Amino acid sequence: MADNPPDHHPQPAAYLLLLKLMSKRRTWVFLFLFVYSLLLSSSWNLLKSVLSWYHSAAASSPSSSSGWPAIYASVALGLIFGLLSMAAALAVAVPATLVTWISVLVLLTFFGKPRKSLVVEGKKLTAEITRTVAKILIKEGNFVAAVCAVLGYFLIVRNGEKKQKIEI
Secondary structure, eight states: OOOOOOOOOOOOHHHHHHHHHHTSHHHHHHHHHHHHHHHHHHTHHHHHHHHHHHHHHHHHOTTOOOOHHHHHHHHHHHHHHHHHHHHHHHHHHHHHHHHHHHHHHHHHHHTTOOHHHHHHHHHHHHHHHHHHHHHHHHHHHHHHHHHHHHHHHHHHHHHHHHHHHHHO
16 A cells, blocks of 8 residues: 655745745834834824823913923823833734744754653743743833933923923
C-alpha cells in the first residue's frame, strides 16, 4: 500500500502577499503610525474639550495668576497623550511578543523538553513576557505623559501671556 502524498493546494495570492507585507519592518511602522493616528483622531474632541475648559476657566477669573487651570489642563493633556502612546505601542508590541514567545517554545521543544515541562515553561514564559511588556509600556507612557504635560503647560501659559499682551 503506497502512501499518497497529501493534496497541496496552492495558497491564494492575497494570502501570500499579506504574509510578505507583514514580514516587513515598514509594515509594522505603518501599523504603529496608523493606530496612533486613529487613536489621536478619535480623541480629538476630548482634547478640544480640555482646551475649551481651560479657556473658560481662564476667562472666568483673569485676575488670578495662580495658573492652576493651566496645570490641570496640561496634566490632562499629558495623560491623554500618554495613554494614546501606550495604546499605539501595544499594537506593535503584541505581535512582536507573540513571535518571541513562539520562538522560545519551539527552541525548548527542539532541545527535547517533555510536553508537561513545556506547558509549565510556557506558563512561566507567558507571565514573564507579559510582565516585561507591561513594565515597558508603563515606562514609555509615563515618559510621554510627562513630556506632553510639561510642553502643554508652557504652550498654554505662553499662549495666555500673548493674549494678555494683546488685550492690554
